[in-house]
Amino acid sequence: MGRLPDTYRNRKIESRTPYVMQSRVDAINSQQLVTFPSGSFLYEGINKVFEVHRMIPRVFEVDANGDIVSDLGEWGLAFVNARIRDTARDQEMTKQATPLAILTLGSEERTWEWPEPYHLDKSEGFVVTFDVINLGRVFDTPDIPLLRVALAFEGFLLDFKEA
Numbered sequence: 001m002g003r004l005p006d007t008y009r010n011r012k013i014e015s016r017t018p019y020v021m022q023s024r025v026d027a028i029n030s031q032q033l034v035t036f037p038s039g040s041f042l043y044e045g046i047n048k049v050f051e052v053h054r055m056i057p058r059v060f061e062v063d064a065n066g067d068i069v070s071d072l073g074e075w076g077l078a079f080v081n082a083r084i085r086d087t088a089r090d091q092e093m094t095k096q097a098t099p100l101a102i103l104t105l106g107s108e109e110r111t112w113e114w115p116e117p118y119h120l121d122k123s124e125g126f127v128v129t130f131d132v133i134n135l136g137r138v139f140d141t142p143d144i145p146l147l148r149v150a151l152a153f154e155g156f157l158l159d160f161k162e163a
Contacts, residue, residue: 008158016156019050024150030134042125050120052155055112057100061145077101079133080149088124097131
């Protein structure tokens with residue numbers, strides 16, 4: 001299977017199906033401890049394991065109607081500090097609130113790539129909270145935009161070969 005492992009917990013992996021767990025939440029300037037909706041990143045698969053390869057963060061400026069005005073790109077990721085916790089392992093994945101721009105690669109893709117797949121079994125997942133840094137001095141307009149922070153955990157569902 002190339003660079004990917006061909007077994008998981010001594011079970012032979014027969015195939016991988018692409019899978020994404022994503023959510024989004026809107027926040028205002030300087031808002032602290034914003035939490036994605038409960039269960040947003042809770043994997044509820046049946047008889048499959050979610051093999052996570054990357055986290056994809058995006059920050060958008062949205063208008064009062066909730067319509068996207070612009071993708072703030074790498075620049076926007078610098079103004080959102082995230083805390084990520086693996087609930088099943090009771091493990092912090094960031095020591096403190098960390099700018100999303102630090103977690104992501106410098107490529108156009110802007111992803112947090114993990115060198116080894118991270119596995120979630122049924123009812124395991126992540127809780128993600130974030131803070132928005134004060135944008136008042138950044139924008140030339142007195143109207144501070146509403147931000148939409150979107151996260152996606154991307155990877156594969158594993159199908160196992162029956163013994």
